[in-house]
Amino acid sequence: xxxxxxxxxxxxxxxxxxxxxxxxxxxxxxxxxxxxxxxxxxxxxxxxxxxxxxxxxxxxxxxxxxxxxxxxxxxxxxxxxxxxxxxxxxxxxxxxxxxxxxxxxxxxxxxxxxxxxxxxxxxxxxxxxxxxxxxxxxxxxxxxxxxxxxxxxxxxxxxxxxxxxxxxxxxxxxxxxxxxxxxxxxxxxxxxxxxxxxxxxxxxxxxxxxxxxxxxxxxxxxxxxxxxxxxxxxxxxxxxxxxxxxxxxxxxxxxxxxxxxxxxxxxxxxxxxx
Amino acid sequence: xxxxxxxxxxxxxxxxxxxxxxxxxxxxxxxxxxxxxxxxxxxxxxxxxxxxxxxxxxxxxxxxxxxxxxxxxxxxxxxxxxxxxxxxxxxxxxxxxxxxxxxxxxxxxxxxxxxxxxxxxxxxxxxxxxxxxxxxxxxxxxxxxxxxxxxxxxxxxxxxxxxxxxxxxxxxxxxxxxxxxxxxxxxxxxxxxxxxxxxxxxxxxxxxxxxxxxxxxxxxxxxxxxxxxxxxxxxxxxxxxxxxxxxxxxxxxxxxxxxxxxxxxxx
Ligand SMILES: Nc1ncnc2c1ncn2[C@@H]1O[C@H](COP(=O)(O)OP(=O)(O)OP(=O)(O)O)[C@@H](O)[C@H]1O
Ligand SMILES: [Mg+2]
Numbered sequence: 001x002x003x004x005x006x007x008x009x010x011x012x013x014x015x016x017x018x019x020x021x022x023x024x025x026x027x028x029x030x031x032x033x034x035x036x037x038x039x040x041x042x043x044x045x046x047x048x049x050x051x052x053x054x055x056x057x058x059x060x061x062x063x064x065x066x067x068x069x070x071x072x073x074x075x076x077x078x079x080x081x082x083x084x085x086x087x088x089x090x091x092x093x094x095x096x097x098x099x100x101x102x103x104x105x106x107x108x109x110x111x112x113x114x115x116x117x118x119x120x121x122x123x124x125x126x127x128x129x130x131x132x133x134x135x136x137x138x139x140x141x142x143x144x145x146x147x148x149x150x151x152x153x154x155x156x157x158x159x160x161x162x163x164x165x166x167x168x169x170x171x172x173x174x175x176x177x178x179x180x181x182x183x184x185x186x187x188x189x190x191x192x193x194x195x196x197x198x199x200x201x202x203x204x205x206x207x208x209x210x211x212x213x214x215x216x217x218x219x220x221x222x223x224x225x226x227x228x229x230x231x232x233x234x235x236x237x238x239x240x241x242x243x244x245x246x247x248x249x250x251x252x253x254x255x256x257x258x259x260x261x262x263x264x265x266x267x268x269x270x271x272x273x274x
Numbered sequence: 275x276x277x278x279x280x281x282x283x284x285x286x287x288x289x290x291x292x293x294x295x296x297x298x299x300x301x302x303x304x305x306x307x308x309x310x311x312x313x314x315x316x317x318x319x320x321x322x323x324x325x326x327x328x329x330x331x332x333x334x335x336x337x338x339x340x341x342x343x344x345x346x347x348x349x350x351x352x353x354x355x356x357x358x359x360x361x362x363x364x365x366x367x368x369x370x371x372x373x374x375x376x377x378x379x380x381x382x383x384x385x386x387x388x389x390x391x392x393x394x395x396x397x398x399x400x401x402x403x404x405x406x407x408x409x410x411x412x413x414x415x416x417x418x419x420x421x422x423x424x425x426x427x428x429x430x431x432x433x434x435x436x437x438x439x440x441x442x443x444x445x446x447x448x449x450x451x452x453x454x455x456x457x458x459x460x461x462x463x464x465x466x467x468x469x470x471x472x473x474x475x476x477x478x479x480x481x482x483x484x485x486x487x488x489x490x491x492x493x494x495x496x497x498x499x500x501x502x503x504x505x506x507x508x509x510x511x512x513x514x515x516x517x518x519x520x521x522x523x524x525x526x527x528x529x530x531x532x533x534x535x536x537x538x539x540x541x
Contacts, residue, residue, distance in 0.1 A: 113443070
């Protein structure tokens with residue numbers, strides 16, 4: 001009964017870092033069930049940078065919350081390193097669209113939070129925090145409260161906080177969605193820069209087609225109602241990605257392809273509810 | 275009217291900027307002088323026994339001199355603070371439990387809603403019958419007043435903690451206990467402090483009224499005595515002290531609130 005989805009499962013030689021197996025989830029809306037995710041299957045290899053695009057409400061955030069362990073799927077499972085996900089873990093760092101900084105803590109205290117939970121001693125905590133605050137260029141604001149930071153600075157602080165606990169996977173839900181175009185491009189380049197050095201596995205959600213193509217090894221295009229994987233598009237552009245590349249015909253072609261599959265979606269599957 | 279404030283966002287209570295405050299200083303002084311003038315006029319208009327400011331000031335000096343004013347003030351403050359501290363000490367954990375565990379909320383909320391509708395003073399007759407005429411019934415009623423007004427805002431605070439912050443803590447490895455102490459408690463302090471201010475106001479109002487009904491000392495008791503002897507200057511002295519002390523306590527808590535919640539983004 002499940003629809004045939006071309007390219008939904010890309011075969012990988014090694015054990016995938018993240019493996020979605022037939023993940024389905026629906027929400028109860030006053031008696032009516034709404035299928036946010038319907039049989040999503042997908043493998044993400046170690047060190048891969050995968051972006052997810054799709055229309056609003058197609059279940060991108062739901063997918064991320066399930067991967068983070070903040071939400072249990074109703075059926076199917078998510079495996080990380082071959083182990084099923086049970087609850088959140090600092091191994092999977094999450095960066096939220098709304099920054100989610102603790103407003104009563106300074107930048108430094110925010111970055112140290114995860115280390116403190118991990119039981120790292122004060123001195124080492126401070127040193128590690130310093131390093132990541134420096135990495136995101138917030139050294140001058142280490143003792144500032146979040147309310148005094150701009151949106152871009154807040155998001156950089158959130159990124160430092162996520163990196164500080166040294167996750168092997170980064171889950172990012174429209175992290176740059178609320179930022180202006182210039183800041184966004186700068187943060188994209190910084191992110192790619194650290195990624196190409198450290199090769200963490202990244203699952204990056206966005207609604208910006210340009211961003212999806214610019215960052216990714218692979219772009220996952222989702223379709224709505226029910227939320228499912230519609231197409232998987234490989235991005236064969238080399239890293240490091242540069243500003244010039246954004247203007248290249250190859251980039252334009254890829255962007256057109258992604259754009260096309262986002263905006264010409266298959267019609268909603270009418271589900272026969274029992 | 276007290277309860278409505280508890281429900282609104284706590285940031286609404288802390289508004290005026292330094293510039294605003296400076297520009298209101300002359301107006302405040304002017305308003306005080308105007309009030310004094312009206313008072314003098316009223317005193318001279320021939321209302322039976324209506325004292326002027328001088329007469330009241332003399333009485334104040336006299337009752338400071340013989341120790342009654344501070345004795346009464348001390349008695350009233352002791353009652354308020356005892357009842358208030360006990361009330362808050364119970365309200366904060368109960369509010370947290372209600373916000374954190376839905377069944378606790380279900381069990382307690384109907385009673386809270388009911389007792390919130392009974393003015394604490396209406397409990398006095400019952401409290402006197404059950405607890406005698408000593409300090410206990412008065413402190414109990416103040417305890418009730420401060421408990422009821424602050425438990426609701428603590429609970430509101432816990433319920434309104436941004437779930438993204440809780441998720442952010444959980445993905446950094448925090449378990450329930452850490453989420454509670456590290457996120458829920460600090461995130462709800464603004465609400466708790468607003469609740470405390472409302473609770474203190476309610477306690478102060480309650481103590482004076484309770485002393486009017488049954489006491490051997492205290493500001494309310496002194497007024498009650500003065501009423502028997504048509505002693506208007508004493509009544510005025512007590513009223514002014516009640517107002518000033520109430521104002522002072524409120525300002526102190528407001529200051530504490532500003533300091534402890536300066537991290538809040540204010541719009
Ligand atoms: N807690 C919830 N209760 C009920 N329905 C929900 C809940 N969370 C999400 N949904 C529904 O599930 C669907 C998918 O939501 P989700 O947030 O995953 O979408 P999204 O792809 O992230 O959208 P956007 O791009 O707007 O962020 C939406 O249609 C939404 O209405
Ligand atoms: Mg979303």
